[in-house]
Amino acid sequence: MTTGQLIVADHVAALLSAVAWSATGVAAAARRSSLALGLLAASVLVTLARVTTVAVLAGRGWWFVQEKVLLGLPLLGAAALAAVLSLVVAPRGEITASSVVLLLTTGYAAVAGVVVTLVAGYPLSLSTALIATSLVGVAGLLTVRVVAPSPAGPAGLSRRQFIGLAGAVVAGTAATGVGLRFMPSSSTATGGGPGRHRSEPGVSVADLRGAGAPAPGGARRSYTLTARTATVRLPSGRSFPAWTFDGRVPGPPITATVGDLIEVTLRNADIEGGVTLHWHGYDVACGEDGAPGVTQAAVVPGDEFVYRFRADQPGTYWYHTHQASHLGVRRGLFGTLVVAERMDGAALDLTLPVHTFDGTLVFADPDGRSDFAAAPGTNVRLRLVNTDSDPHRFALAGAPFRVTAVDGRELNHPGEVRDVGLRLPAGGRHDLSFVMPSAPVAVTVDDGRGSVRLGGDVSVDTSGWPELDLLRYGSPATVSLAADRHFTLVLDRGVTLVDGRPAYAQTVNGHGHPSIPDQLVTEGDLVRFTIVNRSLETHPWHLHGHPVLIRSRNGRPATGSPLWMDTFDVRPGEVWEVAFRATNRGIWMNHCHNLPHAHQGMMLRLCYEAVTTPFGDRHHAHG
Numbered sequence: 001m002t003t004g005q006l007i008v009a010d011h012v013a014a015l016l017s018a019v020a021w022s023a024t025g026v027a028a029a030a031r032r033s034s035l036a037l038g039l040l041a042a043s044v045l046v047t048l049a050r051v052t053t054v055a056v057l058a059g060r061g062w063w064f065v066q067e068k069v070l071l072g073l074p075l076l077g078a079a080a081l082a083a084v085l086s087l088v089v090a091p092r093g094e095i096t097a098s099s100v101v102l103l104l105t106t107g108y109a110a111v112a113g114v115v116v117t118l119v120a121g122y123p124l125s126l127s128t129a130l131i132a133t134s135l136v137g138v139a140g141l142l143t144v145r146v147v148a149p150s151p152a153g154p155a156g157l158s159r160r161q162f163i164g165l166a167g168a169v170v171a172g173t174a175a176t177g178v179g180l181r182f183m184p185s186s187s188t189a190t191g192g193g194p195g196r197h198r199s200e201p202g203v204s205v206a207d208l209r210g211a212g213a214p215a216p217g218g219a220r221r222s223y224t225l226t227a228r229t230a231t232v233r234l235p236s237g238r239s240f241p242a243w244t245f246d247g248r249v250p251g252p253p254i255t256a257t258v259g260d261l262i263e264v265t266l267r268n269a270d271i272e273g274g275v276t277l278h279w280h281g282y283d284v285a286c287g288e289d290g291a292p293g294v295t296q297a298a299v300v301p302g303d304e305f306v307y308r309f310r311a312d313q314p315g316t317y318w319y320h321t322h323q324a325s326h327l328g329v330r331r332g333l334f335g336t337l338v339v340a341e342r343m344d345g346a347a348l349d350l351t352l353p354v355h356t357f358d359g360t361l362v363f364a365d366p367d368g369r370s371d372f373a374a375a376p377g378t379n380v381r382l383r384l385v386n387t388d389s390d391p392h393r394f395a396l397a398g399a400p401f402r403v404t405a406v407d408g409r410e411l412n413h414p415g416e417v418r419d420v421g422l423r424l425p426a427g428g429r430h431d432l433s434f435v436m437p438s439a440p441v442a443v444t445v446d447d448g449r450g451s452v453r454l455g456g457d458v459s460v461d462t463s464g465w466p467e468l469d470l471l472r473y474g475s476p477a478t479v480s481l482a483a484d485r486h487f488t489l490v491l492d493r494g495v496t497l498v499d500g501r502p503a504y505a506q507t508v509n510g511h512g513h514p515s516i517p518d519q520l521v522t523e524g525d526l527v528r529f530t531i532v533n534r535s536l537e538t539h540p541w542h543l544h545g546h547p548v549l550i551r552s553r554n555g556r557p558a559t560g561s562p563l564w565m566d567t568f569d570v571r572p573g574e575v576w577e578v579a580f581r582a583t584n585r586g587i588w589m590n591h592c593h594n595l596p597h598a599h600q601g602m603m604l605r606l607c608y609e610a611v612t613t614p615f616g617d618r619h620h621a622h623g
């Protein structure tokens, strides 16, 4: 079983146990003794099954079970034990009032366990434990009031006094729990490395800017992109109200050759919420990164901002607005960025972004073409770009091919493959190379929702093709990285603050943006991330400013080509280990590239020591 399936199985067992214990309590309260005993047996069995799922899950990682082992199961176990004992000591066949109270309380404890898992998740805090335990206590006391007929409570107190006293204790505990929840928590994580040296002179991100001139022999590539609303006609003929650069979706393709200077003037005509340009996967100087509220202020209507950086990295990238990007990118504020080597071999070089506009999937080159001519023998390079917030599956039919680059970075000795599916995470890019055969070739998206054709149509069912595992593709090369800092990011859902408001958030270590502690690094550090997905959704993880080297997935080391990615899919239950060298000073966003998830809290910052920002309104650093 995959960890994702185990998580689902455990949720099911937890829910069943909550239902079973509650039903037992209700049957006991109705004095249906044989029904109650039958349900009791079922509850015990389900609970034992639950203990098994938790034990197996624990083997996959403590992050997956912590709150269950430390709180949910002990609470349930204690209540269940007390209930069973009360039945054992009771006169034969009789269900006493205290058994009823204890059985119902066991039901509350089981429900509390489920709620803690779904609402608070990882890590379990003292506050959550106090609140959950006291709520179970309150419910138990209320039940005593309703159910127990006996006039006297324990310790010689009257029932009233007992309930009053116990109620006060429980209320005090709950209040402490709630209070702890709103205590300011530490705002920086150091990952085991040194903390801030206050004495160090600071540098502002506003001063960390790109080169002003091309490399010798390079050219200046100047663009002006104007963000504005426009009605756009899709290749399918449908029109929709888009947010565009220069009235088109995708925006104008930006191309350069290694050594050129890329200079882009961004103007905003009428996008009310403001726009920026973020160069996804391109390791620009931090001041060019386009993170509003961190590296610049968003460009409001009538304003402009000039980005300037040297095209030193060849490969396939893309750009997009980073202001309210969950809306802006979806509506069209993005385009492709391709930097070619000075001597690029491919005779036919196509950049093919895929994007879902207003519910319609579009897979074509930036001019909307999806049919191309190619003479047999032509060297072809296809640059696939996933600009959506969900993964897409691509398949190339009609020719064997190589995946020559992932996220812009060349792979080491990629072997020839055929009849495989390629999964591109949100934001990801794959470059495919092949020699055009005499018959047509087609690339499909999601097994037929979209296709790009070379030389005609190909009809093949690609849905059964296995997925190419990039962690086992290409030849290894030694890259040794011993970490100076290690950060663990546990991704989940839970109730917490996002931008100061309570929400059912997408969380990192139990917090939502901007309350997730900043990750502090020092220039030159080797940094390791362990990224754990406890949730039932895929999270395409994306760090700005640095590609990361994939070390392992689910404890299995990557054995193929060194794989440098800027966005990688952490699927439900997966644990990824990645590493990178901190060589690009700045304050960098580190977030889920499912942009609605980022908006719902799953976004934090990686901060270099002594780098400051004058755009410090963290609440507007929308991913």
Ligand code: C2O
Residues within 6 Å of the ligand: 278, 280, 320, 322, 427, 542, 544, 589, 591, 593, 623
């Ligand atoms: Cu492609 Cu922070 O984004």
Ligand code: CU
Residues within 6 Å of the ligand: 506, 538, 539, 540, 592, 593, 594, 597, 598, 602
């Ligand atoms: Cu996500």
